[in-house]
Amino acid sequence: MSAATHEFLTLLEAFKRGDSQASARLISLVYDDLRRLAHANSGGAAGRTMNTTALVHECYLKIVEPAAISVESKHHFFNLASRAMRQVLCDYARERIAEKRGGGAPHDTLSKVDAELSAEATSLIELDELLNRLAEVNPSAARVFECRYFAGLSEQETADTLGLSLRTAQREWNEARQWLAKQMS
Amino acid sequence: MDQAQTELIDRFRTGAALRGRLFGHLVDEAGAGPKLSSGAEVGPWTVLELLGSGGMANVYLAKRTDDAFEQFVALKVVRRNTGLVDRLRHERDLIAALRHPHIVSLIDAGETPEGDLWLAMALVEGVPIDAYAEQLKLDWRARIELFDAVCGAVEYAHGRALIHRDIKPANILVDGDGHPRLLDFGIAFEQSAGDGGDRAMTPGYAAPEQIAGEPLTTSTDIYQLGLVLKRLMQAGTAPAMPSSARFDLTALIDRALAAEPARRHATVSALREDLAALLARRPLAQHATSLRIRAARFGERHRLPIVVAAVATLALSIGLIASAVQLRNERDRALANEQRAQAIAKFLVDTLAQANPWGASAGGGTVLEAMDRAAERLDAGLDESIDVRRELREAIANVYTMIDEPKRCLSLLSSPSAEQDGRAASGVQQAKLAIMRSECHLALDEREPSWTWLDRAERALADNATPEADRLRAWILADKGQLLSLNGKLEEANLELERALTLAKRSGSHEQEYRSYRMLGVNLQASNQFERSADLLRRAAEISAKTLGPTHRSTLTTIGHLAASLDRIGRTEEAERLLQQALASLGTVKLRDGDAQIVTAQLQFNLATLYFQRLRLDECIVHARAAYDTTVGGTPESSSQAFNPAWRVATCAYLAGDFELADEFATHALRYAHNGVPVGVINAERMLAAVAARAGDAARANEHLQRAETAFASTEVTSPTILTALQLTRALCALARNDRLAAAQHLSDADQRLASGKNNPAWLTQERAQVAALIGG
Known part of the structure; x- marks a missing residue:
């Protein structure tokens, strides 16, 4: 295991235990890649279409040394990472909403960007809660959704990671999306 | 399935969560790094609370850590960012010198041990x-x-x-x-x-x-x-x-x-x-067709090959040269130099506004070559308006001064077309040019013309009563004070400086106020008025800390002088602590290595002097040697800056009886003294004579003594100490050639001087005792 992989897994453990600084450190570990990922996709850079999945991979592979890692541990890692992604992002969304309610900075005028962010955070929290409910009725579909939506894994990777057939993974992805859309609309 | 559901399903795409703005913000905030908790120390600042975060930085309310000056700031801690650090290395002085009612000033900056950059800024609410x-x-x-x-x-x-x-x-x-x-x-x-x-x-x-x-x-x-x-x-x-x-x-x-x-x-x-x-x-x-645009066209037409790589280099060398000048003559011109740097920058930016200065390709010749060509064309290009010519001439003259080319500066300012343009200028303009000419003469050690031009500058201002005229008058008077003190006329110098101070206060120019306080403080120190000197230097340090920041070289060097005065009124511990603190705070400033080096040398030297006064010779030698090494590493061989620390090592070694070291460093000191410290030549030759005499080498001792005598005869020396020390050396040399009678005579002459002296330094008394013992034995 490389030092980076080790650090990542240690942080992941700390994060699961509820260490609030862990998510920030987790992200700063792969910060530069994530930043590229985030900014390539946020619509600011015109004329550049980025393959999210490819970027995500580049990012993961930085952590998980490709040569040294077995297929099983790679799947294990993707499994952890997709859960972590969801948790980190949803925690962040909740934090933001709470901060806004708490008043925040005295002169913090709610700009358009802030409003958009808050809307995004709210719908993400809703999605998170719905996913918890989905996990009760169809745990496998909820996991498939997590891998694809939050971690950017491809169909095949999702199937491999969760030990499903490709067909099942595809079906459950569709089921999850339809169920969620129905609940939300 | 209805329309809304289809749309929602479409939004659930692979990696969609990673495409949102929320994720971008999360990453940016994480990029700002872990948040510091209250009480964390960053450079000299203590974090109080988080004000906000975003981009790649966290912003905190912070307080200055030591109790010297209480100050609250907005402290921005930027995650490791080499691009910004590099640029700040070039621009920090310029940014720090921004003083504008509508600009929030940068007070200080540095790097944390982890390589994060911190920036202390004035607090603003709005x-x-x-x-x-x-x-x-x-x-x-x-x-x-x-x-x-x-x-x-x-x-x-x-x-x-x-x-x-x-x-x-x-x-x-x-x-x-x-x-x-x-x-x-x-x-x-x-x-x-x-x-x-x-x-x-x-x-x-x-x-x-x-x-x-x-x-x-x-x-x-x-x-x-x-x-x-x-x-x-x-x-x-x-x-x-x-x-x-x-x-x-x-x-x-x-x-x-x-x-x-x-x-x-x-x-x-x-x-x-x-x-x-x-x-x-x-x-x-x-x-x-404003002046600046025409200036820009001028630049374009003549295609000045000044690239902005040159601006960067220049900004850097300005800092170094400025401090070199400052240290050499004990003249503090840091603030004036910053103004000059800005004037140059103005020229470069304004004339080349269209030439994409920040992205210039490499090459384009040296700044000096570019300036020479620009100067030549200025005199040929008479089709330009007088205003443009004058503005450009002033800018080029500034560059010449900054790159230590006073001769070129003078010839540019005294060309027939310059003289002609000058006559049409306003009084204030004429005064500024005259001050510049005066300072060029001073840089060439031509004191009389320097004085004459200051007089002319004063006359050009006539009865102009604007704050700007007062500011220039304060400047002129401070320069006059400087000239007088260089000529050993301390009392007259102090009168001019007192007047300068009054005018500076009236004009509201912190820069001139600071200069007056500082020069007066230094002069009073030389006239043994240590109480008042300490008082004035403390004010100078306060102004400098407030306007330029607590770790700015001007603040730190002023603290160095302040420590010296405090030491002389018996507040040695306070002085020692101030110097140690200043040296320690230099450790946190990494951005301007060259400057830090020069200031470090100065502070080490101050500390060495403090130990010297107390005859703590071993500690003195350690710090003076450090100051010497730092100075030699950072200044050209042709400067005289290394004289002081070399001389300090030599004296301490001599008094400690380490004649080999004394000989070595007196030789170093002599080399640098020849670059413009006539009194230093007398001192160094005298010491070489004394060392040779003690070693029994009468011929060599005599040789050095003769040189010391020659230097003495051709220099106007007012310090009684030097004369007494020379008497003692004469005694030693007489002793070396076995002329006990002459030796005794010289000793008794020295004794007479010592008896009439009020503040005989400890080292001189010690030297006298040693010489007396040698003669007696």
Whole structure:
């Protein structure tokens, strides 16, 4: 295991235990890649279409040394990472909403960007809660959704990671999306 | 399935969560690094609370850690960012020297041990400019006037070679009194070039050239100002405007927002001219031919090969040379030099406004060559207006002074066409030029013409009673004080400096006030008036700490002098602590190595002197040697700066009986003394004679003594100490050639001097005792 992989897994453990600084450190570990990922996709850079999945991979592979890692541990890692992604992002969304309610900075005028962010955070929290409910009725579909939506894994990777057939993974992805859309609309 | 559901399903795409703005923000905040908790120490600052975070930085309310000066700041801690660190290395002095009512000043900056960058800025409370206009429902005139104040700040900074790079409403805060303040000058973050041009610019406020990853110029700021104006005029309910004014406003904004930088306003002052025309309801300048634009054309036509790589180099060397000059003659010109640096920058930026200074390719000759060509063309290019010629001439003269070329500076300023242009200049202009000529003469150690030009400068101001004239008068008087003190006329010097101080206070110029306090403090120290000296130097240190920052070289060197005075009134412990603190705080300032080196040398020397006064010779030798090594490493062989520390080592070694070391360092001291310290020549030769005499080498001792005598005869020496020390050396040399009678005679002469002296230094008494013992034995 490389030092980076080790650090990542240690942080992941700390994060699961509820260490609030862990998510920030987790992200700063792969910060530069994530930043590229985030900014390539946020619509600011015109004329550049980025393959999210490819970027995500580049990012993961930085952590998980490709040569040294077995297929099983790679799947294990993707499994952890997709859960972590969801948790980190949803925690962040909740934090933001709470901060806004708490008043925040005295002169913090709610700009358009802030409003958009808050809307995004709210719908993400809703999605998170719905996913918890989905996990009760169809745990496998909820996991498939997590891998694809939050971690950017491809169909095949999702199937491999969760030990499903490709067909099942595809079906459950569709089921999850339809169920969620129905609940939300 | 209904339409809404289909749309939702479409939104659930692979990696969609990673495409949102929320994720981008999360990453940015994580990028700002772990948040510091209250009580954490960053450089000399203690974190109190988090004010906000975003981009790649966290901003805290912080307090200065030591109790010397209580100060609260907004402390921005930027995650490791080499691009910004590199640029700050070049620009920090310029940014730190920004003093404008509408600019939030950068007080200090440094790097943490982890390599994060910290920036201490003045605290401001306020709301973003657009929100302010909205809340107060400002009318169109009030909005434009508010915006014009911001432009004034940007114009000021451009004149000092600084580009903001990230002007947006969130960076312009308006306080309760309606004063706008621009934040974060010159410290907008950029990614390194290797990052695919992916700059962390503010989306929506980036100029086309920023998006394209092209080099940024003053035009970029003009574009962003255009966007701010547009936003400001639309904030809340757009204010009513006469339709013709609205038409002009649209034209103005369109011009500022032109995609091609060359089609925008050439300078902020051109933009402001249009704003003024709009407010006065005059037609906008279609073909503005302001001075600066003509200056720019001049530059273009003659294709000055000054690239802005040169600006960077120059900005750096300015700092170094400035401090070199300062240290050599004990003349503090740090603040004046910063002003000069700004004038040069103004020239470079203004003349080359269109030439994309920040992204120039390599090459283009040295600054000196470029300046020479520019100077030549100035005299040939008589078709330019007098104003343009004068402004350019002043700028080139400034560059010459900065790069230590006083002769070139003088010949430029005294050419027939310069003289002719000068006669048409205003009194204030003439005074400025005269001061410059005076300082060039002084740099050449031509004291009489230097004095004459100061007189002329004074006359040129006549009965002008403006604060600017008072500021120049204070400057002139301080220079006169300096000249007098160089000539050993301390009392007269102090009178001039007292007058300078009064005028400086009246003119409101902190810079001149600081100079007067400091020079007077140093002079009073030389006249043994230590109490008052300490008082004045403390004030000088306070002004400097407030205006330039607590770790600025001027502050630290002033503290060095202050420590010396404190030491002499018996407050040795306080002095020692101040010096140790200053040396320690230098450890946190990593950005300007060259400067830090020079200041370190000075402080080490101050500490050595303190030990020397107490005859703590071993400690003195350690610090003086350190000062010597640091100085030699950072200054040219032709300067005299290394004299003082070398001489200090030599004296300590001599008194400690280590004659070998004394000989070695007296030889070093002599070498540097020949670069313009005549008294040093006497001292060093005298010591070499004494060392040789003690070793019994009468011939060599005599040789050095003769040289010391020759130097003594040709120098106006007023210090009784030097004469006494020379007497003692004469005694030693007489002893070496076995002439006990002559030796005794010299000793008794020395005794007479000592008996009449009031403040005989300890080392001299010790030397006398040793010589007496040798003669007696």
